[in-house]
Amino acid sequence: MGRRIKIKKIVETTRRQVTFSKRRTCLLKKVKEIAICCDVDVLFVAFSSANRLSKFCSQRRIEDMLQRYIELPIERRLTYMN
Amino acid sequence: MGRRIKIKKIVETTRRQVTFSKRRTCLLKKVKEIAICCDVDVLFVAFSSANRLSKFCSQRRIEDMLQRYIELPIERRLTYMN
């Protein structure tokens, strides 16, 4: 994506926020696309510790999504950390 | 992305699942990247109604993420539907 950067925290605040804004826009677009094209319900949330704001995109109300997740048996919760 | 497709449900099951698999891989990568580069906590979940499977990526335990969301005042829950 443009000039290559290393995947690590961007130290400079302004640059980090600009990058967040740009990437968030594209990410939301892709989240919406996979939901529509692949007929899945998706949820995306981002917490910025500094700004305390959240974003998400879903086909259903967020509460429904969370409820569905919570009701899912543990063994079906496939998790990718990091 | 490759040959252009219209953003609508892919009717053919096989093709839809292949697309989901490919897109999910890239999406998870990007979710991880934005979390690291922009120093935010993110959560991504996808529910496939047919397979009943879920995926997510986060910097924290999922329960923490959900709890933080639930505790967020309504007016701070910025929502992008569809």
Add this chain to the structure above:
DNA sequence: GCAGCTATATATAAGTA
């Protein structure tokens, strides 16, 4: 379904206004 290939569409880091 996984894995690779290729052609093309997107995303995006920097730079500029």
Add this chain to the structure above:
DNA sequence: TTACTTATATATAGCTG
């Protein structure tokens, strides 16, 4: 900020095994 531009890196649809 507030966009817009541009050069380059990625993502990905369709295909072949």
